[in-house]
Amino acid sequence: MNEFQQIMAGLKNRQFKPIYFLMGEETYYIDEITNYIINNVLTEEEKGFNQTIYYGKDVDASTVVMAARRYPMMAQHQVVVVKEAQYLDKIEELQHYAAAPLSSTILVINYKYKTLDKRKKLGTILKKDNCIFEFKKLYDNQVSAWITGYLKDKQMTIDLKASMLLAESLGTDLSKIVKELDKLQVAIGAEIKHITPEHIEKNIGLSKDYNSFELQKAIINKDILKANKIIKVFSKNPKDHPIQATITVLFNYFSKLMVYYYLADKGKNNVAKELGINPYFVQDYTLGARNYSARKVVSVISILRDYDMKSKGFNNVSADMGDLLKEMLFKIMH
Template identity: 55%
Template sequence: MEEVKQIITDIKNRKFRPIYFLMGEEPYYIDNISKYIEANVLSEDEKGFNQMVLYGRDVNIDDIVGHAKRYPMMAEYQVVVVKEAQDLSRTIENLVSYAENPQPTTILVFNYKYKTIDKRKKLYKTIKKSGVVFESKKLYDNQVGDWIRRVLSGQNYSISPKASHMLIEFLGTDLSKIANELDKLKIVLPEGTQITPEHIEENIGISKDYNNFELQNAVGSRNVLKANQIIKYFGENPKDNPMIVTVALLYNFFSKLLYLHGLTDKSPRSVASALKINPYFVNDYITASKNYPMRKVSGVIAILREFDVKGKGVGSNAVKQGDLLKEMVVRIMN
């Protein structure tokens, strides 16, 4: 986040670099930096002759260099953006000669998504000297909640831990999808609002009562009635609640319970740190650990592995998802 802010600040202050090589597994920041450059370096009048978007599948390195070496027309700079630049991965090192002597009036931007260039090779070292190499790393599951909180805080919003968890459960770790949904919420909610599960349900369509987070809590607290209600809802709405996601989240939950049983220090702070969870959820894990001793947790993990296979259609093609989920939860809670 700090590196992104610095890049944007420098561009805003018109401290441009001749090459911006944006790479990595997480496309969100790559897209945002690239879009900012496209929107803010040139005026609208200048863009017609001096801003060009190329696609890696349609060009080669020589084509890109040819465009980059041109002079701007009636402007101080020209901007050349290469999208889907990862399609040039086999020949990308051929850019070295240009990177050694880049055109000072050209701002050349590479969107090199889902891959990185070899940091041991000459291209990486050369661009680092004259330009910007930014690696956008994929966030781990336990980091996404903090990312949501930081993004909203910078825009004068906040979010409850449960609401944040609902977003992550429903959208996964795709920052672009999460950002899009947050933008929708900001349209209808005034600044200063704390986003709640009710807001998520009303505006995004994720049920605050029937979701995997609530199922996890019901199973962990051995609330049989609530667990069955949620499973029934999942069975009636299988497209919105795929079994493979439910099994994966429960597997993650019980794996953390197994780790919790092995801790010597079970203070809330220690548990939150060791399990990499929000302190808000520590009591849920402590409660579940009392309901599921270590031996039982090991058995539950074996059950989840079995139903992971069944949920993918192995040996259970004729069985409905709702029936599989019901059998799985009954076996876990018995």
């Protein structure tokens, strides 16, 4: 995210690079940078003669090079964009332009879902000139903090529980998350600057009481009654609460709990650092270690793996997802 912010700061200060080779699995950043360049570098009058947008499937590298080598007409810059450049034929031929780009051209290459081999000539040139940028998917445990940071930029705050609920439900797709957050801001009104779990439940339809986050909390606390209530709701709504997603949440927790057992320094800051979690959640691991022995944690991890396979049809003849959840929960908590 820091690299994205640096790129955007440069663009807003009109400090342009001759080439922006944007690649990787996280397409949100790629689209944001590209759209900003398309919408803001040139005036509407200048765009007619000085802005060209290609698609990788419909063009070859030599055509892109020819366009990039043109000089702008009645403008300081021209913009050449190649969307879906992962389909661009003979992309390595861009090396001839990359070696000596025009300062008046801003060439934007969108190389989505893949990465360019930086050991080859084109990658070497772009890397040397700091014109190649890779955007990776966030890890699950990074999403909540990202949501908080995104809202902070908009002068808004969010409850930690609310951000965790969104992260659990929406996954790591930043474009999807941003759409939901933008819709939420419209729904709650501009005057509200702090988002709560109640806002999430009312406007997005995610229950603040019945979700994998609350199930994990119930399991940590050995609250069998609450855990079974949540599982019952999950069983009635398998599309909204897929068993694989629940298993993933629990597997991540118990895997980290296993690591927690072997930490020599169990101070709050060190645990947060080693487990890659918010310091607020260190208490969940302290309590989990009290309620589950190391041997039991190993057993739980094995149970989760077993039921992950069963949910995919292995060694499971007839049990539905609801029955599998109930069986799995019983084995974990007893």
